[in-house]
Amino acid sequence: MNLQSNDFELFGLPERFEQDLPRIDSRWKELQREAHPDRFAAQGAAAQRIAMQWSVRINEAYKRLKDPLKRAAYLCELRGAPIDAENNTAMPTEFLVEQMAWREALEEARTPEDVDHLEEELMQARRAVLKRIGTLLDESNDARAAAQQVRALMFVERFGQDVQARAEQLGQ
């Protein structure tokens, strides 16, 4: 293992989407205990510098592993299907229909209850997409299809922010 090891190798985790979250947390803490610059405060500048590189690397991996969207995107990339969201806007068709309906619903939302309802729907959609991503990555090993779902999920997240903004607007 070295600084170039991938996040899963670094954390000693199986290279898959489905993960035990408490285990990621405890691994993170264990690794930082070994590598944090504070542990080498009394051991000179060279050790400090290297500790800092490791510590930064561990934090980077932790951030990516604990967030399901980032973890999925990272797995797709490891399996040769980078997300490349800026240049690739292809979305699953069933999803396109769904998102048009959501946009309409948001525009028509007049009360906080309307928005709550939409938020609930988004949450369910999010859960469903994550489940699909899990199946595609862990069972069918279809990174390309998974990447498409990740792009869809990125859209859901962005749309979720719009919904939240609307909720705050209506709440006041």
Next chain:
Amino acid sequence: MALLQISEPGQSPDPHQRRIAVGIDLGTTHSLVAAVRNGVAECLPDDRGRVLLPSVVRYLENGGRQIGYEALAAQSEDAENTIASVKRLMGRGLADIANREKLPYRFVDKPGMVALQTRAGEKSPVEISAEILATLRYRAEDTFNDDLYGAVITVPAYFDDAQRQATKDAAKLAGINVLRLINEPTAAAIAYGLDNASEGIYAVYDLGGGTFDISILRLTRGVFEVIATGGDSALGGDDYDRALADWLLGQAGLEAVAPGDKAAAKAAARAAKELLSAQDSVIATLTVQGPSVEVPVGRATFEELTAGLTSRTMNAARKALRDAKLAKDEIQGVVLVGGATRMPQVRRAVAEFFGREPLTNLNPDEVVALGAAVQANQLAGNDTQGDLLLLDVIPLSLGIETMGGLVERIIPRNETIPTAKAQDFTTYQDGQTAMAIHVVQGERDLVQDCRSLARFELRGIPPMAAGAARIRVTFTVDADGLLSVSAKEQGSGVEARIDVKPSYGLSDDEIARMLKESFATAEQDMRARALAEAKVEAQRMLLATRSALDADGHLLTADERAHIEALMASLRAVAENAAEAGPVDAATEALAKGTEAFAAMRMNESIQKALTGRKVEAI
């Protein structure tokens, strides 16, 4: 994991010798130094038994200076040359300083950081703070009759990069090796041992002499995260004194016009306030213009007079909770910091607001320094059993200026540090060999609403067609929350040279000049001091290398090991016979360089061990 230190006879000092490491609370009104002795953190008193050092520095006629109580006493008679509350000026430009027309100082508007004109010449806030730090350093060295190994210094959670850097620079001027900067509320939480507790959310209510801070901390698996801070930088115990002083004067039918009379009335009020914390009523003695007048005052009256002040702190607490999106009952504990939290009405208000009794068993003046001392002791390697791991978060987002004065966020606030982020840039002109990057700190979208941190100029980019160069700029925030930047052209691998122009703060040249002038060095023979420091550093390096070899020497080939041993022997010889710092520093540097690869191997080994440990446990 404890490294065994085994020394060969005559080759290293007693390996069990403790390193003198202290925690320093560099406060707005007063400062303290604390250390762990016999397993317990305690504040170190001066030769008159006082632990508080007023954060006041006075420059005298003869080039001397007074620091602490003497300076405090001279404040009204020699206001221009007696600097108090210098913490408010750290890392700040002239325009940043609120109410500067009310302050008696002669400000000098300098690029980078405001300076003060005194009879000893122009003084930067960094130099003035260094006087306070050096005083505490000597106090610690006198107490232990040994050189100080290093210190943990506390800063407010909301301090930005410039303010943190200024604090570190001040320590450097004072000849202090900074082991770590930590946030004041985090230090207070450590002092209470909250890091030993399970997970939870804690509030730290800090009412000092002149400032009020409220912080909400989240503690998860040894990670202290500051989730919200708030407060009022112009509200403190002094306001309670003033309110009571005005009332006492009114009762006595007196007026205080002269600065001396005002100070006397405030002193009488402060004495009465302190007594009222323990008793229901007191007779205050006012000595203003002539004979003393006695005015009785009850606690209820005092509380009524200051109810408005107390409720202002509660409003700030409410706002901090709202920012953190938390309800009061989600707070698992409240820590009180600052002398003004001794007032019963403050404790009562806090208890009522949070619906639980605050933690008060530690001295609220000392709690921050005590927590810093615990951390310092561990960082210095004295407490090998300690497993406190402080993973702080960055207090403010870092971004860079893009087209149209917009901010592109690079590292969002509350990200765990240390952290790094790489960003690719390209050139927009053929043959372009330089570019500038403007880094700002803050949460707003427009550059003008954020705080400018620094302008980095990248030079030495290989000339290429516009858009062909791929310059990867890496922004790194270290464990103290300080930013550094490196850049590399990806195609050619050429490292771009970076010139940093900090927007606030001091340049390396200024620091070097101040070091030369600084009292920390002037009073002793500079060369002797440099030599002594070089020898200490050499000793530190030798010890560290020895313990590394003992622990992990098996990672090295015989040749590699021989090379390191040779470098050690040569450093030992140079350090023993040196009359000047130069050769010692060079030999230390050579050993540092020569062990870099070994250090990398050890780190790998250590991480691998951590992993293996888990696998065994999983089976």
